[in-house]
Amino acid sequence: MNALPQALQPLFAQRLARLRTHMAETGLDACLVFAPEHLRYLFNYSGEAACGLLSARGSWLITDYRFIEQAEEECMHHEWRRGVATELLCRDRQRERLGQVLGRLLADIGASRLAYEAGHVSVSQWAEISADLPGLALVPLSDFLVQARRVKDAWEQQQMRQAAALADAALEALRPEIRLGQSERQLATRLEQLLQDLGSEGLSFPTILGFGPRSALPHSAPSDRPLQKGDLIVLDFGAVVNGYRSDMTRSHVAGTALPWQQRMYDTVSTAQQAALALLKPGVNGRTLNEAASTVLAASEFAEHAGPGLGHGVGLILHEQPFMNTVCEARLRAGEVVTIEPGIYIRGQGGLRIEDDALLLEGGHEILSRAHRDFELAL
Amino acid sequence: MNALPQALQPLFAQRLARLRTHMAETGLDACLVFAPEHLRYLFNYSGEAACGLLSARGSWLITDYRFIEQAEEECMHHEWRRGVATELLCRDRQRERLGQVLGRLLADIGASRLAYEAGHVSVSQWAEISADLPGLALVPLSDFLVQARRVKDAWEQQQMRQAAALADAALEALRPEIRLGQSERQLATRLEQLLQDLGSEGLSFPTILGFGPRSALPHSAPSDRPLQKGDLIVLDFGAVVNGYRSDMTRSHVAGTALPWQQRMYDTVSTAQQAALALLKPGVNGRTLNEAASTVLAASEFAEHAGPGLGHGVGLILHEQPFMNTVCEARLRAGEVVTIEPGIYIRGQGGLRIEDDALLLEGGHEILSRAHRDFELAL
Numbered sequence: 001m002n003a004l005p006q007a008l009q010p011l012f013a014q015r016l017a018r019l020r021t022h023m024a025e026t027g028l029d030a031c032l033v034f035a036p037e038h039l040r041y042l043f044n045y046s047g048e049a050a051c052g053l054l055s056a057r058g059s060w061l062i063t064d065y066r067f068i069e070q071a072e073e074e075c076m077h078h079e080w081r082r083g084v085a086t087e088l089l090c091r092d093r094q095r096e097r098l099g100q101v102l103g104r105l106l107a108d109i110g111a112s113r114l115a116y117e118a119g120h121v122s123v124s125q126w127a128e129i130s131a132d133l134p135g136l137a138l139v140p141l142s143d144f145l146v147q148a149r150r151v152k153d154a155w156e157q158q159q160m161r162q163a164a165a166l167a168d169a170a171l172e173a174l175r176p177e178i179r180l181g182q183s184e185r186q187l188a189t190r191l192e193q194l195l196q197d198l199g200s201e202g203l204s205f206p207t208i209l210g211f212g213p214r215s216a217l218p219h220s221a222p223s224d225r226p227l228q229k230g231d232l233i234v235l236d237f238g239a240v241v242n243g244y245r246s247d248m249t250r251s252h253v254a255g256t257a258l259p260w261q262q263r264m265y266d267t268v269s270t271a272q273q274a275a276l277a278l279l280k281p282g283v284n285g286r287t288l289n290e291a292a293s294t295v296l297a298a299s300e301f302a303e304h305a306g307p308g309l310g311h312g313v314g315l316i317l318h319e320q321p322f323m324n325t326v327c328e329a330r331l332r333a334g335e336v337v338t339i340e341p342g343i344y345i346r347g348q349g350g351l352r353i354e355d356d357a358l359l360l361e362g363g364h365e366i367l368s369r370a371h372r373d374f375e376l377a378l
Numbered sequence: 379m380n381a382l383p384q385a386l387q388p389l390f391a392q393r394l395a396r397l398r399t400h401m402a403e404t405g406l407d408a409c410l411v412f413a414p415e416h417l418r419y420l421f422n423y424s425g426e427a428a429c430g431l432l433s434a435r436g437s438w439l440i441t442d443y444r445f446i447e448q449a450e451e452e453c454m455h456h457e458w459r460r461g462v463a464t465e466l467l468c469r470d471r472q473r474e475r476l477g478q479v480l481g482r483l484l485a486d487i488g489a490s491r492l493a494y495e496a497g498h499v500s501v502s503q504w505a506e507i508s509a510d511l512p513g514l515a516l517v518p519l520s521d522f523l524v525q526a527r528r529v530k531d532a533w534e535q536q537q538m539r540q541a542a543a544l545a546d547a548a549l550e551a552l553r554p555e556i557r558l559g560q561s562e563r564q565l566a567t568r569l570e571q572l573l574q575d576l577g578s579e580g581l582s583f584p585t586i587l588g589f590g591p592r593s594a595l596p597h598s599a600p601s602d603r604p605l606q607k608g609d610l611i612v613l614d615f616g617a618v619v620n621g622y623r624s625d626m627t628r629s630h631v632a633g634t635a636l637p638w639q640q641r642m643y644d645t646v647s648t649a650q651q652a653a654l655a656l657l658k659p660g661v662n663g664r665t666l667n668e669a670a671s672t673v674l675a676a677s678e679f680a681e682h683a684g685p686g687l688g689h690g691v692g693l694i695l696h697e698q699p700f701m702n703t704v705c706e707a708r709l710r711a712g713e714v715v716t717i718e719p720g721i722y723i724r725g726q727g728g729l730r731i732e733d734d735a736l737l738l739e740g741g742h743e744i745l746s747r748a749h750r751d752f753e754l755a756l
Contacts, residue, residue, distance in 0.1 A: 047597065065685065066596045069724065094685065094702055118501035124518060126501050140502060189574045196567045202584070218444045219425065307443065307472065324472055346447065 002242070003073055004044040011153055015042055020056055022144045029111035030055045031141055032102065034120035037315040038145050040243050043075045043086055053102065055109045059086045062101055064093050099132025106136060115141040146320050150312055151334035157358060159244035160314065160336050163204070164356050164367035166239035167246045170194040171370045180229060180254065180378050184209050184222035187235075195239050204238025204245035205317050215251070216350035218306060218342065229255045229378070232349040238317070247313050247338050248368040249354035252376045264301055264343050264351060265374045271295035271341040272353050275309055279339065279357055279364045285309070285327030292341040293325075301343045306352070310338035313356060335359045336367070380620070381451055382422040389531055393420055398434055400522045407489035408433045409519055410480065412498035415693040416523050418621050421453045421464055431480065433487045440467045440479055477510025484514060493519040524698050528690055529712035535736060537622035538692070538714050541582070542734050542745035544617035545624045548572040549748045558607060558632065558756050562587050562600035565613075573617050582616025582623035583695050593629070594728035596684060596720065607633045607756070610727040616695070625691050625716050626746040627732035630754045642679055642721050642729060643752045649673035649719040650731050653687055657717065657735055657742045663687070663705030670719040671703075679721045684730070688716035691734060713737045714745070 004012065019042070023031060033052040039045040043052055043061050047070045050063035063071050068090040075086050091101050106114060114133070118140035121129070130138055152160060173194050178187065188209040195203065210220035212231040220234070227233070236249040251268070253261050271292040278291050289309040296305035312319040313336055321329035323337065331337065337359070342352030355368040382390060397420070401409060411430040417423040421430055421439050425448045428441035441449050446468040453464050469479055484492060492511070494504070496518035508516055530538060551572050556565065566587040573581065588598035590609040598612070605611070614627040629646070631639050649670040656669050667687040674683035690697040691714055699707035701715065709715065715737070720730030733746040 046599070069595045070597065070599070092685075094704060118505070119503065121501055123496035123499055123501055123504050125497065127496070189571075192574070193567075193571050196570070206580070217447045219448065221424070221448070307470075326472060 002044075004075075008155060011155060012042070012044060015148070016054065016059065018148060019054060019144065022142075023054070023056065023115070026115075026142070028113055028115045028139075030106060030109065030114045032114060032116040033141075033145070034117045035145075037149070037243075038117070038120075040315055041145065041149060045071055045075050046243060047071060047074075051098070053105055055111065058084065058109065060089055060105055061086055062089045062091055062098065064091050097128070097132060099129040102129065103132045106133065111136065113137040113139065115139050117141050143320075149314055150320055151332055152314060152336060152358075153334070156244060156314065157334065157336075159242045160246065160356065160358065161367055163200075163239045163241040163244050163246035164248065164369070166195065166198050166200050166241065167204075167237060167248050168368065168370040169198050170200075170237075170239065171235065171248075171250060173198075175371075175376070178233075178254075178376060178378065179227070181226050183224045183226050184211055184214065184220075185224055187227070188222035188237075191235065191237060195237070198239070200239035200241070201243070202240050204240050204247060208234065208236035208249075210234050210350075211254075213347050213349055216344040216346050216348065218344060218350070218352075227254055227378075230258065232261060232351055233376070234351055236352065236354065243315050245313055245315070245317050246356055246367065247317060247354065248356065248370060249340055249342075249352045250370055250372070251351035251353060251374070253374055254376055254378050257375055261349070262374070263299075264345075267296065267299040267301055268341050268343055268351055268353050269372075272339055272355070275339050275341070276355075276357065276364070276366075279331070279337075279359070280362055281331055281333045281359050284330045285321045285323030286325060288331075288339075289323050289325060289327065292339075296341060296343065301345070304343045304345045304350070306342040306344055306350075310340045310354070312337050331359050333359050333361050380422075382453075386422075386533060389533060390420070390422060393526070394432065394437065396526060397432060397522065400520075401432070401434065401493070404493075404520070406491055406493045406517075408484060408487065408492045410492060410494040411519075411523075412495045413523075415527070415621075416495070416498075418693055419523065419527060423449055423453050424621060425449060425452075429476070431483055433489065436462065436487065437464045438467055438483055439464055440469055440476065442469050442471050475506070475510060477507040480507065481510045484511065489514065491515040491517065493517050495519050521698075527692055528698055529710055530692060530714060530736075531712070534622060534692065535712065535714075537619045538624065538734065538736065539745055541578075541617045541619040541622050541624035542626065542747070544573065544576050544578050544619065545582075545615060545626050546746065546748040547576050548578075548615075548617065549613065549626075549628060551576075553749075553754070556611075556632075556754060556756065557605070559604050561602045561604050562589055562592070562598075563602055565605070566600035569613065569615060573615070576617070578617035578619070579621070580618050582618050582625055586612065586614035586627075588612050588728075589632075591725050591727055594722040594724050594726060596722060596728070596730075605632055605756075608636065610639060610729055611754070612729055614730065614732065621693050623691055623693070623695050624734055624745065625695060625732065626734065626748060627718055627720075627730045628748055628750070629729035629731060629752070631752055632754055632756050635753055639727070640752070641677075642723075645674065645677040645679055646719050646721055646729055646731050647750075650717055650733070653717050653719070654733075654735065654742070654744075657709070657715075657737070658740055659709055659711045659737050662708045663699045663701030664703060666709075666717075667701050667703060667705065670717075674719060674721065679723070682721045682723045682728075684720040684722055684728075688718045688732070690715050709737050711737050711739050
């Protein structure tokens with residue numbers, strides 16, 4: 001929970017202004033926002049149980065008694081250059097339905113066409129809300145905000161760098177502590193403690209950590225399996241700084257790699273480098289995916305290659321673009337994407353190497369800098 | 379991630395059977411389940427990105443390559459006494475839409491009326507899915523599963539007891555470590571580490587921990603504020619055991635209580651006892667809420683009383699019944715509810731006392747046993 005620093009107010013005002021331009025261009029009188037990442041992106045709100053309403057002139061954040069003080073701390077910034085504060089409304093959930101509050105506000109501003117985030121409200125909740133909004137044209141909001149969030153401004157880039165650096169530091173501190181006999185759960189717990197101690201706001205996502213055959217589970221939840229000599233080890237985790245997330249995977253072998261393990265690691269590493277070699281503004285996700293998947297497909301591990309290359313990352317873990325065989329999205333400077341090819345042999349083991357990369361004019365900057373040594377001397 | 383023990387299979391079979399009876403009674407050919415808590419309740423699945431389909435004879439769990447091995451580990455139990463396994467489907471998300479998979483399955487079973495969890499699928503996702511299901515009658519699923527989950531069976535009660543005991547033990551271990559000058563964040567981090575070390579599967583919810591004036595925020599996220607002599611301290615947190623959650627709040631004062639702090643504590647404590655005195659099967663949530671709120675309303679802190687008394691807790695943190703002024707739900711043996719009156723004076727401080735209580739025939743069992751001493755000698 002943090003008040004918005006004065007210096008960042010222009011950034012937030014710009015975001016609101018861009019959305020208003022989109023509203024004007026598409027004939028919308030108001031926008032209703034539910035997604036937590038968009039409440040944070042537009043209003044600096046990091047609580048729960050809220051929605052945001054935006055008109056051409058005003059903005060409202062509606063929550064209840066549990067979060068109203070947090071909203072006051074975080075969101076009472078003035079809309080820069082306009083001198084208008086976002087108005088905070090504390091709804092008494094027992095006395096007034098959300099639709100009633102919205103109906104009142106929308107009538108006040110004379111709205112006739114409202115766009116709502118249809119991907120972030122359930123069928124039943126929307127049925128209930130919209131019953132209180134008769135006579136209004138209700139249309140799903142386009143993916144304007146999703147696309148807008150792809151390109152990170154200078155401040156956002158700094159948060160992403162810090163989140164990646166925190167994850168690097170946590171892994172750096174963890175590695176000397178890894179011992180044979182430790183369970184996946186013990187190691188994951190220790191890693192998460194290090195992330196917290198280093199200042200991460202929480203976990204970017206539940207840590208994925210698998211030993212031996214369990215390393216082949218792309219989303220393995222840590223179990224009680226102890227680390228054994230020769231095991232593959234996959235660690236996939238991230239830190240959070242001011243809401244911005246990192247996402248990194250490192251793969252190791254406990255001791256000396258067997259020849260097939262080393263070949264598998266080299267194949268994944270080569271696939272990742274093939275994609276990174278093309279990573280700069282203008283390239284599309286399909287082309288990047290192809291660069292990596294061509295390497296995997298030409299290897300002895302072809303049938304075990306994981307699908308997809310990576311995804312955007314920012315205020316949420318998985319965001320646009322999703323780089324796979326059908327991704328025509330062209331990358332732009334300021335985007336942060338993961339590049340994470342992997343091979344998963346069921347019952348035997350898998351590995352993945354994943355970095356966060358920030359697109360810059362003419363190239364990119366790798367944000368994840370943790371060591372890449374495959375063999376851990378244990 | 380845990381395979382379903384043989385001994386629990388009859389319990390899960392019973393859950394499926396009860397839902398099938400409901401389907402037969404309400405003329406449903408199939409049910410489509412999205413809620414994570416219901417995928418766990420019916421199929422023992424604890425992963426993400428899945429949905430479950432149930433017909434009168436069969437059951438299917440649909441996920442993708444990331445979670446299919448987890449599903450195989452967790453869900454391949456046979457439907458007890460029927461010898462039929464839940465069929466697991468690994469969807470290639472790039473090649474086949476979820477609606478296409480569902481359309482195929484529903485055609486195979488000759489379904490004409492499908493109930494879906496309208497509260498757990500977004501408007502846009504459902505628009506996409508339902509476009510692939512022409513000719514089917516699509517109706518929202520009633521709250522049958524929500525109501526079914528309220529009453530915990532003997533095994534579930536044991537998980538709830540253990541989750542509460544873990545939280546007790548974590549607080550017990552934390553208390554001697556509390557020092558003046560520690561920040562809310564440091565203390566919360568340490569508490570969360572203790573929960574993990576003691577074996578909690580994760581956090582029941584993000585820890586709420588506030589000092590001084592910040593204790594008045596009902597959902598305060600831990601900040602860098604250091605603990606000062608005389609501060610009120612609110613700790614609200616929980617553990618998770620096999621998916622089942624605990625939820626407990628303890629409130630303290632750092633040092634000797636000022637008279638108003640002690641009166642506030644005594645008022646909240648009396649309010650809680652007033653509700654607990656009536657807590658047994660047959661009572662409704664409104665009556666319980668009234669018992670506590672009458673005490674609060676008669677006190678000098680009337681205008682600062684928090685609304686609502688508590689909620690059900692289980693596989694999710696907040697579940698039916700929600701005990702407030704309009705709650706007519708009658709409690710039954712086997713339910714677990716929180717009893718958590720609170721007083722919140724904005725800018726000054728607040729406190730809350732919260733216990734999990736299991737309803738038993740003729741009475742209840744308090745699951746949260748952590749000390750209730752108000753003053754901490756620091």
